[in-house]
Amino acid sequence: MILYVISVGLSVTMGLMGFINLAHGVFAMAGGYILSTVMARLGVPFPVALVVAFASVAIASILLERLLYSRLYAAGELSQVLFTIGLIFVSVAIARMVYGTLAAPITLPDYLRGQVHFVGRDFPTYRVFLIVFSALIIASLWFGVERTRWGAMVRAAVDNRGMAQSVGINTRVLFMATFALGSGLAGLGGALGADILPVDWAYPFEHLAYFLIVVAVGGLGSLRGPFIAALLIGVADTACKYWVPEFGAFLVYAATIVILLWRPMGLFGVRA
Amino acid sequence: MAAHGPVRSPRLSGYTSNPRIRWAEWLPWIAALAFFFTLPEYLALGGRILIYILFALSLDLILGYAGIITLGHSAFFGLGAYTAGILSAKYGFTDPFFQLAAAAAMAALLGVATGALILRTKALTLLMLTLAITSILYEVANRASGLTGGNDGLSGVTVAPILGLFKFDLFGRTAFVYCLIALFLGWLFVRRLIYSPFGAMLTGIRENTARMYAVGAPVYWRLVLVYTISATMAGVAGALLTQVNQFVGLNVLGLEPSGDLLVMLILGGVGRLYGAFVGPVVYLIAQDYLAKQYPEYWYLGIGALLIVVVLFARGGILGLADQWLKALSRPKSSARASAR
Numbered sequence: 034m035i036l037y038v039i040s041v042g043l044s045v046t047m048g049l050m051g052f053i054n055l056a057h058g059v060f061a062m063a064g065g066y067i068l069s070t071v072m073a074r075l076g077v078p079f080p081v082a083l084v085v086a087f088a089s090v091a092i093a094s095i096l097l098e099r100l101l102y103s104r105l106y107a108a109g110e111l112s113q114v115l116f117t118i119g120l121i122f123v124s125v126a127i128a129r130m131v132y133g134t135l136a137a138p139i140t141l142p143d144y145l146r147g148q149v150h151f152v153g154r155d156f157p158t159y160r161v162f163l164i165v166f167s168a169l170i171i172a173s174l175w176f177g178v179e180r181t182r183w184g185a186m187v188r189a190a191v192d193n194r195g196m197a198q199s200v201g202i203n204t205r206v207l208f209m210a211t212f213a214l215g216s217g218l219a220g221l222g223g224a225l226g227a228d229i230l231p232v233d234w235a236y237p238f239e240h241l242a243y244f245l246i247v248v249a250v251g252g253l254g255s256l257r258g259p260f261i262a263a264l265l266i267g268v269a270d271t272a273c274k275y276w277v278p279e280f281g282a283f284l285v286y287a288a289t290i291v292i293l294l295w296r297p298m299g300l301f302g303v304r305a
Numbered sequence: 306m307a308a309h310g311p312v313r314s315p316r317l318s319g320y321t322s323n324p325r326i327r328w329a330e331w332l333p334w335i336a337a338l339a340f341f342f343t344l345p346e347y348l349a350l351g352g353r354i355l356i357y358i359l360f361a362l363s364l365d366l367i368l369g370y371a372g373i374i375t376l377g378h379s380a381f382f383g384l385g386a387y388t389a390g391i392l393s394a395k396y397g398f399t400d401p402f403f404q405l406a407a408a409a410a411m412a413a414l415l416g417v418a419t420g421a422l423i424l425r426t427k428a429l430t431l432l433m434l435t436l437a438i439t440s441i442l443y444e445v446a447n448r449a450s451g452l453t454g455g456n457d458g459l460s461g462v463t464v465a466p467i468l469g470l471f472k473f474d475l476f477g478r479t480a481f482v483y484c485l486i487a488l489f490l491g492w493l494f495v496r497r498l499i500y501s502p503f504g505a506m507l508t509g510i511r512e513n514t515a516r517m518y519a520v521g522a523p524v525y526w527r528l529v530l531v532y533t534i535s536a537t538m539a540g541v542a543g544a545l546l547t548q549v550n551q552f553v554g555l556n557v558l559g560l561e562p563s564g565d566l567l568v569m570l571i572l573g574g575v576g577r578l579y580g581a582f583v584g585p586v587v588y589l590i591a592q593d594y595l596a597k598q599y600p601e602y603w604y605l606g607i608g609a610l611l612i613v614v615v616l617f618a619r620g621g622i623l624g625l626a627d628q629w630l631k632a633l634s635r636p637k638s639s640a641r642a643s644a645r
Binding site for chain 1: 368374376422423425426428429430432433434436437438440441444445448560561564567568571575602603604605607608609610611612614615616
């Protein structure tokens, strides 16, 4: 589910906006670090820290978008790939200088630590919370993109930017806001999942492949795609490590290749 | 096209059937020989640089000329490295040329097999597929520790003297000359290739795929072919690395070496033959000096440099040099427009 929240953000920037953003993990990492710092130094409660992580990552991403990303919308894929790899390098170096090489410590509030009793079984509260929370995000995103004016505008601008502009949509602001939303979601995902996917300086590199797989398999430009892909990958990966640990991540990659060869645009890809 | 009539320079005409080697093109080789005689204590680093130049050259062929974006070129490099290593350490084949040939064959096989599968896709899907392939090889190398040594790496690689005469010495003298010769042959081959009609076709595919289909070019098979050629070269480079180090580590596979290589090529200048020469030299020497003392600043610097290059200097170091040269010579020859 964490994978989903992070990669749905990626699906927003990469799928909706058509920008190959490998540096997405950077925003997730930033979210995790901000959460950890705000909670440890300022003693802010967990929910507030989540909001802070989301908002500050979103704001920082607006700066980045204005200064750097927007120059590359029209550039080729290669430039975008290289640029975002450069961004990963820089952020990894900075994270390591500021926070050292240890993972960021996260202390969960007490009410998320225990177990939940449900239909005769015990579930860890934290995970239940994650699942419920992610489901809420999914629902609101789906509503936002499919059913609101904003969503319609974004979809129009992505399909044909020139046309959208000429009917009076301010695509510059729209893309900026969309990018901020996508990055903010990544930050939120990184912060939420900090207890399961520990946040450390190599985070953007380690999980890069997973984020990319989820988006590529799910298909660009859809919200349902990454959701199902994240579930699939998550379940497959866990099952794999449980039953055939000697294969490691092998099966996930193999499955990715098979799916992409079968459906090159991803399971639910709409854009050619 | 420019096949008839006097040819002024291959860079200006883009496609010539038989370009002569200009004097400036001998400079890298003179520099390499000078390096061999003047700085014997750095020959180990020098040999590594030569290998990475060959590797970068192979990437340049598919990325710079054919426009195939890949994050998985290390798959072939790593496969070549492990082929040579396993042949030597586990099966006792120590002849260096046999190892090279076997590595080239394995890499070519993988190249043609994966290339035929993935080259129908493009953009993100292609990127993801190449990454997945090298990641799979990484996992295999990591798990099959009986064969590859797994996480500890494969040691005990022995290489017989070249032609029974030249032993690999401690100072890397033989290794340097050996790699230099391999690189020279690779360079001659790539140079011939990119100035041939085949090379012109690749450039055409990169610039406008639809039009190449329209003129009847077998786009897909050309891409598979160049992908296989490039894979073979990368495999040879990997095998050279094994022979020189007499060791294979897991760091030849996966995302990281592919990324490093991409950075090197971009720094030097992608899509130009000598970008592959300049990039690794600058990158590896800088890494040798800086990375050991300040690892954090090294990544910061590389990252920042990459962003700057992408935003402001598309052609890399050589592209900048080109612009300056052009600016210098503009008063004299402003009438003659450049083809690129």
